[in-house]
Amino acid sequence: xxxxxxxxxxxxxxxxxxxxxxxxxxxxxxxxxxxxxxxxxxxxxxxxxxxxxxxxxxxxxxxxxxxxxxxxxxxxxxxxxxxxxxxxxxxxxxxxxxxxxxxxxxxxxxxxxxxxxxxxxxxxxxxxxxxxxxxxxxxxxxxxxxxxxxxxxxxxxxxxxxxxxxxxxxxxxxxxxxxxxxxxxxxxxxxxxxxxxxxxxxxxxxxxxxxxxxxxxxxxxxxxxxxxxxxxxxxxxxxxxxxxxxxxxxxxxxxxxxxxxxxxxxxxxxxxxxxxxxxxxxxxxxxxxxxxxxxxxxxxxxxxxxxxxxxxxxxxxxxxxxxxxxxxxxxxxxxxxxxxxxxxxxxxxxxxxxxxxxxxxxxxxxxxxxxxxxxxxxxxxxxxxxxxxxxxxxxxxxxxxxxxxxxxxxxxxxxxxxxxxxxxxxxxxxxxxxxxxxxxxxxxxxxxxxxxxxxxxxxxxxxxxxxxxxxxxxx
Amino acid sequence: xxxxxxxxxxxxxxxxxxxxxxxxxxxxxxxxxxxxxxxxxxxxxxxxxxxxxxxxxxxxxxxxxxxxxxxxxxxxxxxxxxxxxxxxxxxxxxxxxxxxxxxxxxxxxxxxxxxxxxxxxxxxxxxxxxxxxxxxxxxxxxxxxxxxxxxxxxxxxxxxxxxxxxxxxxxxxxxxxxxxxxxxxxxxxxxxxxxxxxxxxxxxxxxxxxxxxxxxxxxxxxxxxxxxxxxxxxxxxxxxxxxxxxxxxxxxxxxxxxxxxxxxxxxxxxxxxxxxxxxxxxxxxxxxxxxxxxxxxxxxxxxxxxxxxxxxxxxxxxxxxxxxxxx
Numbered sequence: 001x002x003x004x005x006x007x008x009x010x011x012x013x014x015x016x017x018x019x020x021x022x023x024x025x026x027x028x029x030x031x032x033x034x035x036x037x038x039x040x041x042x043x044x045x046x047x048x049x050x051x052x053x054x055x056x057x058x059x060x061x062x063x064x065x066x067x068x069x070x071x072x073x074x075x076x077x078x079x080x081x082x083x084x085x086x087x088x089x090x091x092x093x094x095x096x097x098x099x100x101x102x103x104x105x106x107x108x109x110x111x112x113x114x115x116x117x118x119x120x121x122x123x124x125x126x127x128x129x130x131x132x133x134x135x136x137x138x139x140x141x142x143x144x145x146x147x148x149x150x151x152x153x154x155x156x157x158x159x160x161x162x163x164x165x166x167x168x169x170x171x172x173x174x175x176x177x178x179x180x181x182x183x184x185x186x187x188x189x190x191x192x193x194x195x196x197x198x199x200x201x202x203x204x205x206x207x208x209x210x211x212x213x214x215x216x217x218x219x220x221x222x223x224x225x226x227x228x229x230x231x232x233x234x235x236x237x238x239x240x241x242x243x244x245x246x247x248x249x250x251x252x253x254x255x256x257x258x259x260x261x262x263x264x265x266x267x268x269x270x271x272x273x274x275x276x277x278x279x280x281x282x283x284x285x286x287x288x289x290x291x292x293x294x295x296x297x298x299x300x301x302x303x304x305x306x307x308x309x310x311x312x313x314x315x316x317x318x319x320x321x322x323x324x325x326x327x328x329x330x331x332x333x334x335x336x337x338x339x340x341x342x343x344x345x346x347x348x349x350x351x352x353x354x355x356x357x358x359x360x361x362x363x364x365x366x367x368x369x370x371x372x373x374x375x376x377x378x379x380x381x382x383x384x385x386x387x388x389x390x391x392x393x394x395x396x397x398x399x400x401x402x403x404x405x406x407x408x409x410x411x412x413x414x415x416x417x418x419x420x421x422x423x424x425x426x427x428x429x430x431x432x433x434x435x436x437x438x439x440x441x442x443x444x445x446x447x448x449x450x451x452x453x454x455x456x457x458x459x460x461x462x463x464x465x466x467x468x469x470x471x472x473x474x475x
Numbered sequence: 476x477x478x479x480x481x482x483x484x485x486x487x488x489x490x491x492x493x494x495x496x497x498x499x500x501x502x503x504x505x506x507x508x509x510x511x512x513x514x515x516x517x518x519x520x521x522x523x524x525x526x527x528x529x530x531x532x533x534x535x536x537x538x539x540x541x542x543x544x545x546x547x548x549x550x551x552x553x554x555x556x557x558x559x560x561x562x563x564x565x566x567x568x569x570x571x572x573x574x575x576x577x578x579x580x581x582x583x584x585x586x587x588x589x590x591x592x593x594x595x596x597x598x599x600x601x602x603x604x605x606x607x608x609x610x611x612x613x614x615x616x617x618x619x620x621x622x623x624x625x626x627x628x629x630x631x632x633x634x635x636x637x638x639x640x641x642x643x644x645x646x647x648x649x650x651x652x653x654x655x656x657x658x659x660x661x662x663x664x665x666x667x668x669x670x671x672x673x674x675x676x677x678x679x680x681x682x683x684x685x686x687x688x689x690x691x692x693x694x695x696x697x698x699x700x701x702x703x704x705x706x707x708x709x710x711x712x713x714x715x716x717x718x719x720x721x722x723x724x725x726x727x728x729x730x731x732x733x734x735x736x737x738x739x740x741x742x743x744x745x746x747x748x749x750x751x752x753x754x755x756x757x758x759x760x761x762x763x764x765x766x767x768x769x770x771x772x773x774x775x776x777x778x779x780x781x782x783x784x785x786x787x788x789x790x791x792x793x794x795x796x797x798x799x800x801x802x
Contacts, residue, residue, distance in 0.1 A: 054604055057596070063610040068533020130531030134565020164480060177483055184488045188495060198500065201560040203507025205568055210499035212570075218491070254487055258494040267543035268568060269557040274502060340545055344572035414547040419702035420575045425602050 021102035025093060026375040028109045030456045032089025033368055035117055037445075037452050039081025040361075044442050046074040051438045054431040064128050072140040073127050079138060079215070080149060081120040083356065085113070086364035087223035088156055091179045093371050094230040095160050098175050099167035108159040115152035119145050136208055138215050139193045150190040157183045174246045178226030181254070185218040205270060206262075209278070213261040220356070221253070224323075224363035225292060228316065231370040232299050235313050237470045241298035249292035256284035263334040266343060282334035285327060293324035303468070311385035312466045315366030318393060322358030329354065341415065346427065346434075347407025354400045357441070362392070365448070370466045372455045380451035381461030388447040395440030398433055406430025512558020514658025518651070525651025528611075528644045530565060537605070539569035539576045540655070550703055552579030552657045559657070574605055581656035582765060585758035587719050588708055589649045590625045590641055598631040599707060599716060611645035614638070626718045626756060659764065690772075690790040697777030700770055705778075708757060713782035721748060721755045724782035734775065734789045738797045741771050768794040 053059060053067050061067075096103050103109065123141035126132065132140040139146060160180055164172060193211045198204070233240050240246065262270060262278030297320060300313070329351055332338055342348065365388070373379045406427050413423040454461045518526060529535065540563070544554035555578060560566065584592075588599060594612050596603040614637040618624045624638040633639065641649070702711060705723075709715050713724035723729050727750070728736040744761035747754065762771065768791040775794070779786035 053606065057604045057606045061606040061609065066532055066608070066610070067606050068536055069531075071533055071536045132530060132533075134530050135533055135535035135567055135569070136565060137570060161480075161484070170479070172479060172483060177487070180484050181487045184484060185491050188488070188492060192495060192500060198503035198507045200507040200564050201562070201566065202509050202557055203503040203505075204564060204566040205560065206503040206506050207499060208566060208568075210495070210503075214495075250487075254490060255494075258491060259498045261499070264570060265568065267545060268541050269555050269560065271502065271506070274498070277498065340547075343543075344539060344570065346571075346573075348570065414572075417547065417550075417699065419699060419706070420550070421600065421602050421702075424573070424604055 018102070022375070024106045025096050025103055026377075028103065028106055028113075029089050029093045029372060029375045031110065031113055032085050032092070033372060033452060034456060035113060036082050036084075036086035036089060036364070037449055039077050039085065039120060041445050041449060043074055043077030043082055044438075044445055046070050046077065048435075048438050048442050050074055051431070051435040055428070055435065068135075069128055069130065072132065072135070072137075073124050075138060076123055076127070076140060077120065078356070079220075080116070080123070083220055083360050083364060085116055086368065087220065087227065087360075088112075088116075090227050090231075090364065090367040090371060091156075091160065091183075091223055093375055094175050094227060094367075095163050095179060098173040098230055099164055100169060101163060101167050104159050104162035104166065108155050112152045112155040112159065115148055115155070119149040119152065122148070136204075137212050139211055143194050146190060146194055150187065150194070153183060153187055153190065157187060173230070174240070174243060174250070175226040175230040177247075177250055178222040178229065181250070182219055182222030182226065185222070186215070189214045189218060202269060205265060205268065206274065209264045209270065209274075210258075210261040212264050214258055216356070217253075217257040217260070220360045221257070224319070224360050225249075225253075227363055227367040228296055228320065231312070231367045232296055232316055232320075235310060235316065235370045235466055235468060236300065236303055237468050238299070241295050241301075245291050245295045249288040249295065252284070252291070253288040256281045256288065260285065260334065263339070266334075266336060266339045279334050279336065282331045286331055289324060289327040289331075293320060296320040303471075309464075310466065310468055311382070311389050311463070312366055312370035313468070314389055315362050315369060317366075319359055319362035319366055322354060322362060326351065326355035326359050341411035342407060343411075345407035345410040346403045346430070347411065350400045350403030350407060353396060353403075357396050358400070365392075368452070368455075372452075373463075373466055376455055378455050378458075378460040379463045379465075380454045382463045384447055384451045384454065384461060385463060388444050388451060391440045391444035391447065395437045395442075395444060397437070399437030399441065402430045402433035402437065406434075506557075509557045509561055511561035512556050512658065513660065515558055515561055517562045518654060521647050521650045522654045523651075524644075525647035525649070525654075528648040529651055530567065532608070534577075535567040535569045537571060537573035539572050540578050541568040542576060542578050542657075548576070551576040552582075553660065553663050556660060556663065574603075577652065577655055579655065579657045581653045582760055583704070584652075584707065585760060586649055586653060587626060587757045589652050590645065591627060591716070591719060593645060593648070594625060594627060594639060595631045598628050599710075608645070611642055611648065612639050613642055615640055626716075628716050628718075690792075692776040692788055693773050694777065694780075696770075697773035700766075700774045701777045704762065704766070705774065708759070713778070713784075715755070716757075717753075719755060719757045721750050721753075721757075723778050724784065726750065726784075729778050730784040730786050732787050734779075734786070734793060735797060737775060737779070738771065738789065738794055741766075741775060742794070742798055743802050763798060768792075768798065 049060070049065075050067060050070055057067075092103065092109060119141070123145045126142050126145060127140060131142055133142055134140075141149075157180070160176075160183060164176055164180065189211060192207065193215075199207065229240060229246060259281035260278045262274040263282050266275050266279075268275075300317065300320075303313075333342055333347070333351060369380065369385060406429075409426050409430075410423045413426055414420075451461075541555045542548045542551045542553065548554070592599050593608045595607045595609070596605040612625065614633050616637060618638050618640060622640045625641055627639055708720040709723050710720075713722060715722040728740065731737065740759065742761065742763035745759040747756055747758065749755070766774070771794045772789055772791045776788045778784065779788065
């Protein structure tokens with residue numbers, strides 16, 4: 001295989017070499033990671049409480065702790081607090097390093113972080129007080145708060161583009177396509193979600209379908225994939241398998257993903273053509289998913305042993321697998337015959353954790369474990385990373401499997417015209433197992449806090465360098 | 476150097492905006508103009524306030540407000556039509572059914588049931604996992620002038636003997652829930668399914684052939700229909716809820732050789748009854764427009780033959796006769 005210059009992250013070639021710049025970048029990366037970690041622990045603590053309420057509905061049923069107010073607090077905290085901040089922190093590091101330059105503005109990055117945090121905190125408080133914008137999923141925050149998030153995003157876009165503009169090389173490394181693409185598209189998404197002219201009746205339904213899946217697929221997905229394109233070759237110390245395949249995945253993702261939001265409203269009164277287009281686009285998504293997924297796996301080929309020795313790589317590997325299988329599952333779910341069984345059931349909740357947790361969250365963890373030690377010079381402990389990895393992996397497996405089985409039973413109960421309450425009764429054991437998975441996942445987040453502490457403020461641990469030996473040396 | 480950057484990012488942004496206009500914004504502008512369907516009216520101020528309470532407390536995360544043209548959605552009403560949502564802003568179609576769909580709940584449950592169920596769902600639905608909404612109620616020593624105490628079964632009522640009264644928020648919420656009634660669209664049936672949206676041009680359902688040798692009561696169907704339609708108030712045990720919903724077990728109208736009152740009540744509903752000197756405040760919705768003669772016969776026969784009742788079975792033609800006689 002011909003190794004083009006483009007297929008190597010530029011940081012393996014050059015850095016600015018000024019310690020002041022490195023220190024500034026590390027401080028930005030650290031600040032984003034610490035904020036994100038706070039929102040992860042907060043958001044999943046709320047999630048765990050919600051899981052418990054399925055078995056004990058009268059537990060903490062007071063006004064400010066009622067299920068329906070905490071549920072959007074959970075989803076918005078992990079979306080906008082955890083995953084967004086973790087991925088933006090990584091994105092700053094990846095963009096600066098892959099452009100072989102220094103960050104355009106540390107100040108802008110920090111202002112952006114403040115605004116992101118203010119939006120998340122204000123959004124959480126507003127939802128708990130009962131101020132939401134209808135129960136419009138993932139855009140429940142009142143619009144002025146979402147405007148703050150929009151401004152933070154715009155500042156991030158400006159900072160990243162200005163950084164890329166001052167790069168030394170002619171080419172723009174693929175990671176930056178995904179990262180900047182994701183930020184720019186999300187500016188459009190946020191704007192479309194706020195503009196008032198068509199937010200009425202069925203018009204708002206059309207926007208809900210669009211927003212729900214674009215906020216996932218044109219924000220978290222490109223940021224996580226951009227991170228993969230940098231972190232996987234970096235850790236393995238070898239170039240990406242195929243640059244061209246990455247470019248193909250980029251453009252096909254852009255073509256198909258925006259159109260599939262309607263599959264959240266199959267069999268609804270939305271026009272049938274929107275629903276059918278969404279199904280076709282969902283099938284079309286197999287091209288970027290298998291293309292991109294194969295690219296990552298082929299980059300890892302032959303280094304299977306490394307996946308066990310290197311936990312950063314193990315996290316990235318699970319992230320890639322969940323990207324491929326979680327997305328393929330999404331395609332199958334979008335087919336009308338399958339949707340007739342799974343729609344409205346807990347299977348969907350299993351799917352969203354398979355992807356948002358198994359894919360996006362594992363990608364963020366892999367990126368942080370791979371890159372944060374390079375930025376700060378401090379490493380976590382090997383035991384800490386191992387504990388985190390196995391608790392999280394086991395937890396999410398139990399979570400997804402129990403809700404997938406339970407959700408299927410729920411759907412079949414309805415098809416067999418059983419009284420509705422039967423589907424509630426039949427879900428009880430699966431809700432219990434979901435809680436067990438959730439406990440393991442939450443414990444892993446506490447371990448992650450410890451690991452982040454060691455990579456930032458605390459005492460450096462005993463983990464080996466996240467960058468593996470080059471193959472010649474490893475043989 | 477700059478050129479590559481603007482080609483990639485500018486192109487990706489432009490292409491995205493074009494797709495979003497075609498797939499989301501354009502259709503949304505058009506769909507926002509959808510005129511209201513027949514009989515679809517705006518909410519009253521009280522119902523509107525109730526919709527706010529519904530949204531604030533995230534009811535929509537467990538209850539959908541859309542009926543699909545699929546057989547499994549039949550219990551929730553006719554398929555939702557575009558015109559149903561003309562006044563439904565913010566939209567609350569929902570994405571999960573941890574609890575049942577509420578599109579047509581105003582036609583299935585009465586106000587008293589709603590209050591009781593909000594105060595403690597387990598009081599009327601023992602297996603429910605819905606949280607209680609006691610924070611929408613006040614517990615008082617004496618019921619103030621102009622207020623009515625919510626009837627709660629003794630086992631679920633405050634232990635200190637306090638009375639339960641609804642706050643303004645609870646009243647608004649129940650007003651909203653009671654407003655959730657589908658306006659009928661003649662001929663609008665479940666014929667959409669996999670093939671297309673529900674249409675008004677429904678082929679006339681072929682009348683079921685009368686089984687040879689006369690009518691046979693389908694006990695399994697009768698029980699299933701009873702459990703999903705009637706048990707919420709009258710309870711699976713047939714014992715009802717004291718003070719609110721009368722028992723069917725040993726009920727003089729049910730366990731009676733003459734089925735007229737029994738069938739009339741199912742077809743046309745009832746407004747507060749007194750049985751054996753005990754007053755039951757619950758309002759029973761009419762089921763004549765929601766259930767076929769066949770279904771009503773199955774339900775009635777299940778009730779007439781369960782919990783020790785031994786009344787003569789009824790046939791769908793008897794139901795049809797009483798239906799034809801009108802109120």
